[in-house]
Amino acid sequence: MGKLDDYVPMIDAILSASNPDEVSAKRIRKAIQELFAVDLEPQRKKVNALIVERFDQIQESRTQISHQDLVDKDVAVADKLLEKVNGSSSRSKSNGKISKPRKKRKASEAGNALSQNKMLLSPELQELVKEPEMARTQVVKKIWEYIKEHNLQNPADRREILCDEKLKPVFGDKTTMFALNKSLSRHIFNSQNKDQQSLSSAEDLTAENSASGRGSPKKLPSVDESTSEAAD
Incomplete structure (x- = not known):
């Protein structure tokens, strides 16, 4: 078993490519074990602490790194890792049948921007x-x-x-x-979505007022009507 620091580059790659809401130290530890074919259970607490430490540092420095380069690199690494893990799992469940390779995800330029x-x-x-x-x-x-x-x-x-x-x-x-x-x-x-929501709300209110008659201006009586009322 190598030193724990040897796994830092892969830990960083997985963390950077993962959804922060779904990633966990346990998942990353198991992925590292699978990729490097090592048993990290005896050092589980140390490995978990290292993963949490790397997560902290990545969150602090993430915006200082070229975002597009980071995404391109980590998506490729994460996909390779997931293919290995999924392939191993599929082989054990299907008696030697290898599952179809997953298509690599494309980084969303719109999302990054x-x-x-x-x-x-x-x-x-x-x-x-x-x-x-x-x-x-x-x-x-x-x-x-x-x-x-x-x-x-x-x-x-x-x-x-x-x-x-x-x-x-x-x-x-x-x-x-x-x-x-x-x-x-x-x-x-998103400021654009916020403006659209405000416009939509205003349109809905106008339509509601029109339907109830509240939005229609009162009609002034004509000259003939006024004269008729005076005669009565």
Whole structure:
């Protein structure tokens, strides 16, 4: 068995290519075992701690790395790893039959660009980051800086964040490092979508008023009608 540091490049690649809401230390440890054909159970706690440490560092430095280069590299590495794991699992279940290779995912240029665009923030998130608009990557970075600065990670489990009064309106009493992005999705809005929603709401209100007669201006009586009423 090699030194644990030998697995750092692969751990980083998997973390960078994975969904932060779904990835876990256990999944990554098992993937490393499969890829390198090693047994890491005797060092399980050390390996888990290393994975959590690498997750922290990647979250802090992610925006400083060329995003497109990172995605291209890690998607290829992650796909290769998943093909190996899935292929091994399929062979054991189908008595030697090898499953069809998965098609490689294509990096979404639109998604990558969107993560760098300024987004509208909810009032709760604005209070936390002190900005009305900010790119999602910068929001995540600022929140991690805040968590580190105020030492809000649970000492017994570094994956868990114990929220203070400023974080609670956004994340509740506590959250995990893997659930941060999921929680943020409720507080970050595409400005274009927001404008479209406002326009749609205005159109709906106009249609409702027209149907009920509230939106129609009152008709003034004609000269003939006024004269007729005076004669009566």
